[in-house]
Amino acid sequence: MVNLIWSNIPDYQAFLETLFETFLIRKKVSEKTRKNYKSDLRHFFSWASHTNESLPLPNTAPHLPSGETEKLTLYIAAIRAEHIAAYIRDSQRARTPLATINRRLSSLRMLYRFAEEEGWIHENPMNCVRNVRGQENGRENPRDLINAFSRYLAEEGASKTTVRTYTADAADFLTWLAAQS
Secondary structure, three states: OOEEEHHHOHHHHHHHHHHHHHHHHHOOOOHHHHHHHHHHHHHHHHHHHHHOOEEEOOOOOOOOOOOHHHHHHHHHHHOOHHHHHHHHHHHHHOOOOHHHHHHHHHHHHHHHHHHHHHOOOOOOHHHHOOOOOOEEOOEEOHHHHHHHHHHHHHHOOOOHHHHHHHHHHHHHHHHHHHHHO
8 A cells, every 4th residue: 555655745735725725716715714724724734744654545546646636635535534633632732722723623624625526535534523612611611621631541541440530530620620710
């Protein structure tokens, strides 16, 4: 199986932006929104090029493509929902505001809508990606924080008892903290 080298994505990014901008103009998207979409895509592909050494090409690509458009479509088609989930996790770890994360997801949804219309992809990885929740009145939702903490502990290999104990302690602390406000 052929691998994509993500550090090569900048070679195709300007070409993608040109094609994508033409699509956005056809959709009558405002200039400011087009600018934000392009900025968000640059951020995502920068993340992808620094995060992923390589991703396997889809099984539908048995040969190396020759044209710029073909190469670009392989990068677009290689992205799966699990890559988007990793992008979201990394954004959250970087303490990116949820509104920014969700705006970037919206930009990716539009990119993949474009890719579908162009016939570049058969499955849209963004169809199963939902916006990130977790803020109420500008504060993190304690339930979401506890769930994220629980997932983190499980990923780190903590026992079920440890996860249950730590999350209960964290929930008690957050309840106390909320009462102090």
